Amino acid sequence: MPAHVPNAGLSRRDLLKRTGGLAALAxxxxxxxxxxxxxxxxxxxxxxxxxxxxxxxxxxxxxxTQQAAQRYAKAYTDANVAVQWTPGxxxxxxxxxxxxxxxxxxxxxxxxIGMVKGNQVVALxxxxxxxxxxxxxxxxxxxxxDGKIYGVRMIxxxxxxxxxxxxxxxxxxxxxxxxxxxxxASKELTTNKVKGMYVxxxxxxxMGGPALYSSGGEFLTKDxxxxxxxxxxxxxxxxxxxxxxxxxxxxxxxTDWWDPGAINQGLVAMQxxxxxxxPGMQKVLGDDIGVMPFPKxxxxxxxxxxxxGWTQFVSAKSxxxxxxxxxxxxxxxxxxxxxxxxxxxxxxxxxxxxxLAAKASKLQSGVAAETVKLNQDHAYVDNPNWTxxxxxxxxxVLTNVIKKGADPAAELAKAEKTVNDELSRLFG
Amino acid sequence: xxxxxKTAQTADPATTGERRGxxxxxxxxxxxxxxxxxxxxxxxxxxxxxxxxxxxIIWSFVLSFFEAYNTVTPSKFVGLRxxxxxxxxxxxxxxxxxxxxxxxxxxxxxxxxxxxxxxLVNQVKIARAFFRSVFFLPTAASYVVxxxxxxxxxxxxxxxxxANTVLGWFGVDGIAWLSTVDPPWFWLPLVTVRLWLQLxxxxxxxxxxxxxxxPTLYEAAYVDGAKPGWQVFRYITLPxxxxxxxxxxxLNLIAAYQAFDEFYNLIGAGxxxxxxxxxxxxxxxxxxxxxxxxxxxxxxxxxxxIMIVTLLQGRILGFGKAGx
Numbered sequence: 001m002p003a004h005v006p007n008a009g010l011s012r013r014d015l016l017k018r019t020g021g022l023a024a025l026a027x028x029x030x031x032x033x034x035x036x037x038x039x040x041x042x043x044x045x046x047x048x049x050x051x052x053x054x055x056x057x058x059x060x061x062x063x064x065t066q067q068a069a070q071r072y073a074k075a076y077t078d079a080n081v082a083v084q085w086t087p088g089x090x091x092x093x094x095x096x097x098x099x100x101x102x103x104x105x106x107x108x109x110x111x112x113i114g115m116v117k118g119n120q121v122v123a124l125x126x127x128x129x130x131x132x133x134x135x136x137x138x139x140x141x142x143x144x145x146d147g148k149i150y151g152v153r154m155i156x157x158x159x160x161x162x163x164x165x166x167x168x169x170x171x172x173x174x175x176x177x178x179x180x181x182x183x184x185a186s187k188e189l190t191t192n193k194v195k196g197m198y199v200x201x202x203x204x205x206x207m208g209g210p211a212l213y214s215s216g217g218e219f220l221t222k223d224x225x226x227x228x229x230x231x232x233x234x235x236x237x238x239x240x241x242x243x244x245x246x247x248x249x250x251x252x253x254x255t256d257w258w259d260p261g262a263i264n265q266g267l268v269a270m271q272x273x274x275x276x277x278x279p280g281m282q283k284v285l286g287d288d289i290g291v292m293p294f295p296k297x298x299x300x301x302x303x304x305x306x307x308x309g310w311t312q313f314v315s316a317k318s319x320x321x322x323x324x325x326x327x328x329x330x331x332x333x334x335x336x337x338x339x340x341x342x343x344x345x346x347x348x349x350x351x352x353x354x355x356l357a358a359k360a361s362k363l364q365s366g367v368a369a370e371t372v373k374l375n376q377d378h379a380y381v382d383n384p385n386w387t388x389x390x391x392x393x394x395x396x397v398l399t400n401v402i403k404k405g406a407d408p409a410a411e412l413a414k415a416e417k418t419v420n421d422e423l424s425r426l427f428g
Numbered sequence: 429x430x431x432x433x434k435t436a437q438t439a440d441p442a443t444t445g446e447r448r449g450x451x452x453x454x455x456x457x458x459x460x461x462x463x464x465x466x467x468x469x470x471x472x473x474x475x476x477x478x479x480x481x482x483x484x485i486i487w488s489f490v491l492s493f494f495e496a497y498n499t500v501t502p503s504k505f506v507g508l509r510x511x512x513x514x515x516x517x518x519x520x521x522x523x524x525x526x527x528x529x530x531x532x533x534x535x536x537x538x539x540x541x542x543x544x545x546x547x548l549v550n551q552v553k554i555a556r557a558f559f560r561s562v563f564f565l566p567t568a569a570s571y572v573v574x575x576x577x578x579x580x581x582x583x584x585x586x587x588x589x590x591a592n593t594v595l596g597w598f599g600v601d602g603i604a605w606l607s608t609v610d611p612p613w614f615w616l617p618l619v620t621v622r623l624w625l626q627l628x629x630x631x632x633x634x635x636x637x638x639x640x641x642x643p644t645l646y647e648a649a650y651v652d653g654a655k656p657g658w659q660v661f662r663y664i665t666l667p668x669x670x671x672x673x674x675x676x677x678x679l680n681l682i683a684a685y686q687a688f689d690e691f692y693n694l695i696g697a698g699x700x701x702x703x704x705x706x707x708x709x710x711x712x713x714x715x716x717x718x719x720x721x722x723x724x725x726x727x728x729x730x731x732x733x734i735m736i737v738t739l740l741q742g743r744i745l746g747f748g749k750a751g752x
Contacts, residue, residue, distance in 0.1 A: 250604075
């Protein structure tokens with residue numbers, strides 16, 4: 001699940017429809033042009049000439065991030081690195097970019113086994129060898145397939161619930177500890193001006209994973225079986241419908257859940273969002289922010305925190321794989337000052353390097369420190385064997401249950417079939 | 429070793445050039461004489477059509493028989509499996525159902541409203557060009573931009589959205605238009621945005637049709653005692669507009685099949701309750717899943733359905749019959 005992927009994007013059909021004739025001419029005159037974002041002037045690489053590398057980012061919401069990414073790229077002297085900043089649907093653009101050599105050489109993304117099967121990324125064990133121990137086991141596992149590490153974790157983004165302390169105090173509510181408490185609190189905090197909670201315009205699909213883990217379930221078990229077949233999983237997903245149906249959540253807000261707009265504008269008392277938004281919320285709300293994990297289903301299980309984030313990869317279709325690897329090593333392993341800048345100067349992210357996280361003073365006090373602590377205690381990371389296709393099946397479960405009130409157990413059984421088909425395609 | 433080969437190579441083009449010489453000259457003359465300008469004007473578009481329409485269609489026909497994850501040059505042939513999967517995929521079937529509901533709303537509404545607009549605008553005596561342009565203008569707007577305006581300012585779910593502000597005047601609680609499936613309020617923004625964008629275009633078609641009706645017919649009807657208004661409309665105007673009406677219906681239905689932009693931008697590809705076929709195909713083959721085999725099979729199934737429906741519609745409504 002991507003950390004923050006804006007939904008709006010250019011429509012392919014619309015674009016083609018309107019530019020068809022001209023595009024045909026342009027394509028003919030510039031048959032090999034292709035805008036890769038790479039500096040023009042040949043493939044580079046051999047004979048002492050500097051390699052040209054294209055590095056792709058999604059659009060980070062915080063001001064200054066794009067300039068920072070460009071600054072890092074410019075400071076690198078062993079290759080010409082061009083940064084491509086991508087507003088809109090980054091996942092789709094990246095997926096089609098990776099089909100050909102016109103895509104990025106170096107890119108950020110989320111790992112899944114399909115990228116290895118489709119020969120899209122190269123193993124990075126050589127550059128990771130010396131620093132492996134400085135990463136948390138989960139951050140390595142989430143980028144590992146068949147014993148090889150394919151990505152360097154850039155940032156860790158815990159997703160949790162932030163709330164307005166003052167509003168909870170006024171209503172005499174303690175931070176909820178179970179899902180039922182959360183639903184009750186959301187109802188109680190709802191007035192004619194303020195809704196209890198904001199969980200995204202789709203009604204809470206983003207909390208599907210956390211709800212599953214808070215019931216003791218998981219997407220895939222260690223031996224690659226669907227991990228959501230227990231009735232408790234269905235119960236937890238059903239609770240998300242209860243929350244949606246309680247009429248206490250905000251829907252149809254101008255900004256989606258990854259943007260602190262809703263809580264900052266006083267539209268809600270609580271919001272599901274990532275730690276990246278802490279500086280943005282503090283600027284508006286000051287100290288009036290508390291944090292809690294996704295609450296546990298009941299006494300039998302634990303709360304959960306989705307430990308998302310972004311990872312850096314090297315494209316297998318790159319003409320300069322070695323130069324690309326060297327750049328990734330330089331930026332995301334060697335240049336500690338840039339890594340610190342990226343993690344702490346704009347939005348807040350946890351640096352994946354243990355040594356760096358220990359020095360991150362901005363994360364050692366207040367609500368940021370509490371979030372880091374919750375991430376330590378309750379985090380789960382993406383399972384690399386959980387492919388986008390499986391995730392789509394699971395998202396369909398969530399939409400059908402949350403919005404249409406379908407039977408969670410029956411819906412999960414449908415997803416189980418899709419997941420099993422995928423598993424047998426991938427692992428035989 | 430390499431020297432003799434080189435001489436052989438250099439000798440070759442010379443001889444072929446000589447041989448080709450006269451033929452090339454005669455062809456050049458032919459082009460200059462008759463068809464040069466035809467190809468200058470038509471050529472780029474033919475090439476565009478080949479490169480951007482026919483080639484992808486042929487390519488996706490090939491892809492539809494392969495397992496093609498994350499690649500456009502697949503190697504694993506699977507026969508008809510992709511087609512069988514798509515025809516039994518409840519998401520694909522439900523996307524066809526979504527389309528059907530959409531068409532039931534949009535086709536008759538567009539037809540009636542654009543005809544009504546055309547009749548009204550055609551009757552105005554003053555500032556006719558102004559009214560025509562005003563209603564036609566939205567056609568020039570992009571679906572994406574219009575969708576964003578609908579989503580962010582008119583039909584957003586918070587209390588200061590335009591629609592909710594109006595409801596607020598009457599003391600009605602705000603509605604999360606795009607997020608509410610029960611009752612299915614999301615259809616209101618979806619249908620209205622398309623109506624706003626395309627009414628003007630079909631209105632122009634109808635106006636053109638109306639202006640082709642000979643005034644003598646109306647005069648004859650008046651002489652015969654037909655009452656102006658409904659009777660004249662029912663027995664003169666509507667039958668005379670048959671060719672235009674059929675064209676509008678067919679164009680409208682095809683456009684509805686191809687609905688993508690407003691669904692994608694207003695609702696998003698993830699919501700399975702409002703996902704017409706193209707949005708679903710986009711989400712499985714061009715989004716992060718990159719399952720091009722199933723996507724191609726689905727696209728071809730959709731193309732066949734559109735063809736069959738259009739042919740049937742043409743047959744039933746008598747499109748292109750002699751005398752129209």
